[in-house]
Amino acid sequence: MEKVIFLEEGADLDALSSAYGLLLIYPESSIFKPKHLSRRASEVFRDFRHLFRIREDLPQEFDLILADTHHYEVYLEEFKGKVKDIIIYDHHPAHMAGVKGKVQQVGSTTTLVVEELMERNMDISPVSATLLSFGIYEDTGFLSYEGTTSRDARALAWLLEKGADLRIVRKYLSDTLSxxxxxxxxxxxxxxxxxxxxxxxxxxxxxxxxxxxxxxxxxxxxxxxxxxxxxxxxxxxxxxxxxxxxxxxxxxxxxxxxxxxxxxxxxxxxxxxxxxxxxxxxxxxxxxxxxxxKRVALKVKEVMTSPPFVLHQDTGISDAILELSQRNFAGAPVVDDAGKLVGVIYKKSLVRALKHYPEGRVRDFMLEEFHTLTPEDFIWKAEEILSRYGEKLIPVVEGDRLVGVITRLDLLYSMRQQTAYLKAYERKIKLPPHIEEVGREIGIIAEGLGFKAYLVGGVVRDILLGKEVWDVDFVVEGDAIKVAELLAQKHKVEFHPFPEFGTAHVKVKGLKLELATTRRETYPHPGAYPLVEYASLREDLLRRDFTINAMAVSVNSQDFGTLIDYFGGLRDLKDRLIRVLHPLSFVEDPVRILRALRFAGRLGFKLSKSTERLLRSAVSLGAISSAPKGRIMNEVRLALREERFLEILELYRKYQILAEIFKGITWSPKLEKKLLRLRDIITWHKIEFPKEVMDYGWVYLLVLLEEMKEEEGMAFLRDISAPSWVRETYKIMKRGSKSTEKSLLEAKRNSEVYLSLKNKPLYFLLMLMTKENLKEKVKLYLEKLRFVKVNVEKFRGLSGRELGEAIEKEKMKIMDEALE
Missing domain, CATH: 3.10.310.30 (Diaminopimelate Epimerase; Chain A, domain 1)
Incomplete structure (x- = not known):
């Protein structure tokens, strides 16, 4: 088999000398013409080219020989189907174990080749000895570099014996400067x-x-x-x-x-x-x-906040202060009726003016002389303006149109990204294949419309935790409904727009997608539903509840897969912490108290110290009672779906909100013990009957409501919009539980157990199992009695009620005889 020796781009003298030696060892070999060599190697190759067997094309099949290589996998991929065998000579063995050739730790690859010439007792010319000595001398620094071994010295000694010319070595290896x-x-x-x-x-x-x-x-x-x-x-x-x-x-x-x-x-x-x-x-x-x-933001357009929040020049001082405070902004651009930029206003100026001119307008106190930037300006121009002139924000204009605003905070994020000694807030993550495919499609559609799109929220958190995800949220800096419409057209599926919210739902390849336009939210009063405005990605993430839910992943082609984490969500995910994004989070939206505990229970996380303090403070101020009951009940419904609902319930109790939610429930050691028994029973049921898929959270809820008066329990179930079968089970529990328990306790025969539990809801049976004196009988019913079958052929000629009674009688006979 013909052999071809390859030299890597920029190969040095050690590689060239090794390749020459391999030509001596393998007479059927030749060197594929190198494109570029190091300066010294180029000079030697130029002057001794006549001694090298060079080829400029490749045979259909060949054995590949590599000397002093670093990326042999690249060659295997490039010549797939042509390479029959691979032989490697290298003196960096860490990355190439078990290959043919000679891969050992010495000072020079040429040493390994020379040792093989010595082993074969090959007689070489002085010129060949000189060519081989180049590689050893260069890579060992004339035997002075660390890593030089006695084997390198012995190889050189042999070459000197063969007539290596040191004068020629000095000529090529000595550089001189004036x-x-x-x-x-x-x-x-x-x-x-x-x-x-x-x-x-x-x-x-x-x-x-x-x-x-x-x-x-x-x-x-x-x-x-x-x-x-x-x-x-x-x-x-x-x-x-x-x-x-x-x-x-x-x-x-x-x-x-x-x-x-x-x-x-x-x-x-x-x-x-x-x-x-x-x-x-x-x-x-x-x-x-x-x-x-890495993706590095260098232009203003890459870091500015867009669309910008603006104030009208005729807005009253008090209203302007309220608007800025709700959004946590220090200032804003000011526009006239036509939307033209006419000034910049700062909250500090308004607060001072309020004392003296409470009826004043923004136009009376705004700055009319200010700097502006264009989207194409470099961010260091913005930095100079903000630092030299003391401005806190700079409007960004495109022609006469206001398109964004850049603040000190925006520049802080970009500087974090650009400064090597600080950890960047962005990194690449690998998306699951089914999400990556759709994500790339959405990114391409968004870019075609001049928008940007991002995977966002809980789906990012779950991907980082290695969880399977099928409900996927995207946000679009632009028109999310238009992006969703084009995606639906491409896949020929329906899409459901909600223009009042700027969102749309689409089902694609088994994924439930929600696309939303990036927005900011403000709360008119604690617990109220938020007011929504279009905003930038950063503001959209800032409105979210916790840091672990405020991360995004770009699906834009230029930086696809880049994790965007402004608030340290990845760090908190690693530290297993739930952390709010700002101090008023629980006060503005008390439902977040329940969400914090739901995520803590689901994930086994803890609240950060500051978050725990803020949560306890909000609870003590009665924040839960100020939230709409519908939102509270909806959050409890979500908690009921969690596998670790009992852990969430314990957190409700720990942070003293259990009584706020389940009014009329008294927590006691007896109730806690019963709930723990129910958890064991549910675990048993999942294992024994995996096909009986159930919402076990409702069973926990029924146990919680067991001691409550029926009318109060039914009222709670109506408030939480419990399914009808839950309400019916609750009625059976309240009205028929005692009679069922009595008959079950008195049951001596299997048929009596069967009759006591026949046609009772499965949820009710699991609750009965929490009673130690009934557990085994209910277990017998669930495992065996309810599955007893009868050969109906025995009752040919019977029909209707007579047939049913005969079958039941036969079932009970089998139970009492065959199952004893």
């Missing part, structure tokens, strides 16, 4: 840094303008560290301006694509840009993030 060049380089060595991104080495040099000399770029470019890298970036700080130069050295990195983010221009191999107001270290940090493949 004294001036050495002095220049020594001043800047500390500013040159080699970094690794996705297997590529990138060199970044950061210089000051007064130190920068044109010849320095050439010297840096000639450094071994640079020549052996994939790309070089040089950042030059010149006072208020910063220049960035990019050079691709192997064609592995499109430097223009990177510098386009900074507004640069050029081509794949060379690009440059000039920035104003951006510090060199900041640019380096952003550049590093871009090379890591």
């Amino acid at each position: 004294k001036e060049q050495i002095d220049m380089l020594s001043k800047h060595l500390q500013s040159i840094e080699s970094l690794f991104f996705n297997g590529k080495k990138i060199v970044i040099a950061t210089l000051k303008a007064e130190e920068y000399e044109p010849d320095l770029l050439r010297i840096i470019y000639d450094l071994r560290e640079v020549r052996d890298s994939s790309a070089l970036f040089v950042i030059v700080s010149a006072g208020y301006k910063t220049y960035v130069f990019g050079r691709s050295l192997r064609g592995e990195l499109d430097v223009n694509k990177i510098l386009e983010h900074f507004g640069g221009g050029g081509h794949t191999f060379a690009s440059a840009t000039k920035l104003e107001g951006a510090h060199a270290e900041r640019v380096k940090s952003v550049l590093t993030s871009l090379l890591e493949g």
Whole structure:
């Protein structure tokens, strides 16, 4: 089988020398023409090319030989179907165990090849010995680098015996610089840094303008560290301006694509840009993030809040203060009747003005001289305005149209993202395949309309927890109903819009989708239903209840799968904490008290210290009683669906809201013991009868209501909109429980047990099992008696009532005889 030796892009002398030695070991081999070699390897290859067997095309089938490789899997994928066998020689064994060839820890790959030549007693020429010695000398630093072994020295000794010419070695391995060049380089060595991104080495040099000399770029470019890298970036700080130069050295990195983010221009191999107001270290940090493949917001349009909240110039002072306070805003742009931007107002100014001019209007105190930005401006221009002029917000305009607003908080988030030493608030996550497919479709549709779309809320939390998800929520910065309509058209399914809420429901490929337009919410008074306005993604997330439910995942093509976590939800998820987003959360919406405890019970999480304090405070202020009963009951219904309802109930009791919800219930050790027994019974029933799917939460509720007066219990069941069968079971429990218990206690025969429990609801039977003296008889009925079958052929000729009575009589006979 013909063998082909491959050299990686930018291969050094060790790789080239190894490849030459492999040509000696495998006479049927040749080297596939390398595209690019390191500077030294290029010089040696140029001068000794006549000694290498080179081919420029590949046979239909071949054995693949790799020397000093790092990505052998790439070759296997690229030549799938052609490669019959693979042979590897490498001196970095950690990532290649059990392959053919020789993979061992020594100072140089060439050493391994030379050892094989020695083992085969091959006689080589002095020129060949010199070529092989290049690799060992270079990779071991003339036997001085850490990692050099005695085996490297022995291999060199053998090559010297074969006539390796040290004069030629010195010629190619010795670099010389002039004294001036050495002095220049020594001043800047500390500013040159080699970094690794996705297997590529990138060199970044950061210089000051007064130190920068044109010849320095050439010297840096000639450094071994640079020549052996994939790309070089040089950042030059010149006072208020910063220049960035990019050079691709192997064609592995499109430097223009990177510098386009900074507004640069050029081509794949060379690009440059000039920035104003951006510090060199900041640019380096952003550049590093871009090379890591992170999405970095650099333009105002990427961080601004849009649509912006605005105040009309004729709004009264008191109303304006209330509007700003409800949204937790320090200020807002001001517009006239035509929606034209006419000023900026701050809450502090309004509060001061209220004391002296309570009847005043916003127009009387707004700032009419202010800075504006365009969506295409870089964010450091915004930073300069906010820091130099002390402004708290800047309107963003497109022509004469107000399109957004940028605040200090917006810039804080972008700086977190751009600063390498701070943990970024975004990361990539893998979506389940069925959600990823639909998510990409929604992202494409949204982008086609000029919108942005995100997976949001509880579905993100559950994906991060590894739970299966089929009900999926998306939000759209734009028109969610239009996106849902186009998605429904594509899949030829119905969609259900709700224009008053800006939402739509669609079922696609087994997924129940809700698409909502991003919005902000304000509460007119505690416990009230919120008032809704369109807003940005950040504001939409801010209106949510807890940090773990306030995360989003982008489904836009440019950053698909990026987790957006403004409030530390991922951290709280890892720490197993429930944390509210702001201090008034429970006061504004007391139903969140129940939601906090439902999530804590469901997930086995704890409340954060501050959240627990705020919850207890809200309860003590009577917040639950101020919330609409319908919303409270709806939340309790949701809790009844949880598998860990008993844990949620215990949290209700711990935080003293149980009596607020279930008025008339007295918690006692007896009740607690009964509920714990019921949990064991439910676990048994799930295991024994998995096909009998039940809403077990209602059984817990019936036990809770057992000691309550019937009319009070029925009233509660009506308030919570309990299903009719629950209400009927409750009536049986209240009216017929004692007679059933009595007959069951007196039952001596299996048939008597059967008659006592026949036609009773299953929920009622599970409740009866909580009574220790009845448990075994109910269990007998559920496991055996209710399944007794009769051969109806014995009763041919009978019909109607006579047939039924005969069958029942036969059943009881079987029970009493066969099941004794």
